[in-house]
Amino acid sequence: MEYLHSDVAVHTQQREKLQHFHVLAVDDSLIERKLLERLLRESSCKVTCVDSGDKALEYLGLLDSQEIDRSTASSSSPQSSTQEGLKAVNLIMTDYSMPGMSGYDLLKRVKGSLWKDIPVVVMSSENVPSRISMCMEEGAEEFLLKPVQLSDLKKQLQPHLLKLPVHPKIDITTSNDNGNDSMIIDITMNNNQNVVVSKRKTMTPEPLERRPQMKGLAVI
Amino acid sequence: MERNQMHKHIFLMRQSFFDQGLLDEQFIQLEELQDDANPNFVEEVVTLYYRDSSRTLLNIEQSLEKNPLDFNKLDNYMHQFKGSSTSIGAKKVKAECTQFREYCRAGNGEGCMRTFQQLKKEYAILKKKLETYFQQTRQAGPSETACRPRMN
Numbered sequence A: 001m002e003y004l005h006s007d008v009a010v011h012t013q014q015r016e017k018l019q020h021f022h023v024l025a026v027d028d029s030l031i032e033r034k035l036l037e038r039l040l041r042e043s044s045c046k047v048t049c050v051d052s053g054d055k056a057l058e059y060l061g062l063l064d065s066q067e068i069d070r071s072t073a074s075s076s077s078p079q080s081s082t083q084e085g086l087k088a089v090n091l092i093m094t095d096y097s098m099p100g101m102s103g104y105d106l107l108k109r110v111k112g113s114l115w116k117d118i119p120v121v122v123m124s125s126e127n128v129p130s131r132i133s134m135c136m137e138e139g140a141e142e143f144l145l146k147p148v149q150l151s152d153l154k155k156q157l158q159p160h161l162l163k164l165p166v167h168p169k170i171d172i173t174t175s176n177d178n179g180n181d182s183m184i185i186d187i188t189m190n191n192n193q194n195v196v197v198s199k200r201k202t203m204t205p206e207p208l209e210r211r212p213q214m215k216g217l218a219v220i
Numbered sequence B: 001m002e003r004n005q006m007h008k009h010i011f012l013m014r015q016s017f018f019d020q021g022l023l024d025e026q027f028i029q030l031e032e033l034q035d036d037a038n039p040n041f042v043e044e045v046v047t048l049y050y051r052d053s054s055r056t057l058l059n060i061e062q063s064l065e066k067n068p069l070d071f072n073k074l075d076n077y078m079h080q081f082k083g084s085s086t087s088i089g090a091k092k093v094k095a096e097c098t099q100f101r102e103y104c105r106a107g108n109g110e111g112c113m114r115t116f117q118q119l120k121k122e123y124a125i126l127k128k129k130l131e132t133y134f135q136q137t138r139q140a141g142p143s144e145t146a147c148r149p150r151m152n
Helices: A007-018 A031-044 A052-059 A064-072 A103-111 A129-137 A150-163 B004-019 B025-032 B041-064 B070-086 B093-106 B109-140
Strands: A002-005 A023-025 A046-050 A089-097 A120-124 A142-145 A171-176 A183-189 A195-201
Touching: A002 A031, A007 A183, A023 A031, A023 A052, A031 A046, A031 A089, A031 A150, A031 B041, A031 B070, A046 A052, A052 A089, A052 A103, A089 A103, A103 A120, A103 A129, A103 A183, A129 A142, A142 A183, B025 B070, B041 B070, B070 B093, B093 B109
Parallel strands: A023 A046, A023 A089, A089 A120, A120 A142
Antiparallel strands: A002 A171, A171 A183, A183 A195
16 A cells, blocks of 8 residues: 655644644753754744753642642643643653753653643653653653754654644545555544544546556567 | 855865764754754854853862862763763764763772863864854855755
8 A cells, every 4th residue: 555645735734733832841951952942943833941840840830839829729621721821831841860850850740730641751861771661651751862853853743743623634645556446544633632534535546546567678 | 265165165174073073963963953044053052052061161170179079970060061062963072071971980080080181172172163164154155055065
């Protein structure tokens, strides 16, 4: 089966969607923050950078003082951005080794909070298997080795495209080896935010499916 | 110097950084993030690196004067410094960082001090070379090819 994408259309769609995608980047290093911000902007995301786990918690409204205030009020949906005017965060990317609160500590705090469904990506310059498994067990979405590259980010952000409230619609045209039948696969989001995959046949065969015959080598 | 010659000169200069092992692939990653909207990105990051890391180096310098040496503290500082150096693709500097950390873990003060001297040398050499490179790139102005010559 051969899959053909309308690459340009999908790419444009993706970039538009990601403009609403807000990443909270946490790293104590100024250079790393600058780099990460540039990488995320290059990926068309909105970025907020903070330099510590505490600042990240403060941004999320999870500092102890903030939490106490909230527990006395009536609870509201944690996912919505209407929680007392706090900005919606779609993804947290945090360095592992930070003075004070480590990325792991931050991960634990987030996963134990009302924001537990926000994916958290942990980054580290050190490849320590026990560290990686510790973070993954605590619910990290992914563990990236530094220096983080654009390709890593693109891979990271890809699956999140399908979860955004705007309606994604990706057409994938398939053909079988005979080149006679063709199917279009629609991937859409229904009202319950579930991904629905449906197939339909096209009426006429797509011209691209007729592959040119391989000419045999001339025998001299 | 005629413009094409200047560009060729800069191209060769840049190539030498890779050939001599001063810079690695990460530097190219930075170059790829430079575009019309971020025309001085590489220079900005490098400038930030030298400004930011000088503080860390000072901390290490001061820590090396203490007696006895706090290897844990030294290792932590160096971890920081190594991270930044890695981010700009400073290959030789990074290698000295790795060496330094090994000496820390072995509790080898002599080794640390020796390595640190070497590190500072490499750090300074790279700084000078990159300053010259950026300055000449600015003087030469935009080249005909895209601003990202590939390393082959």
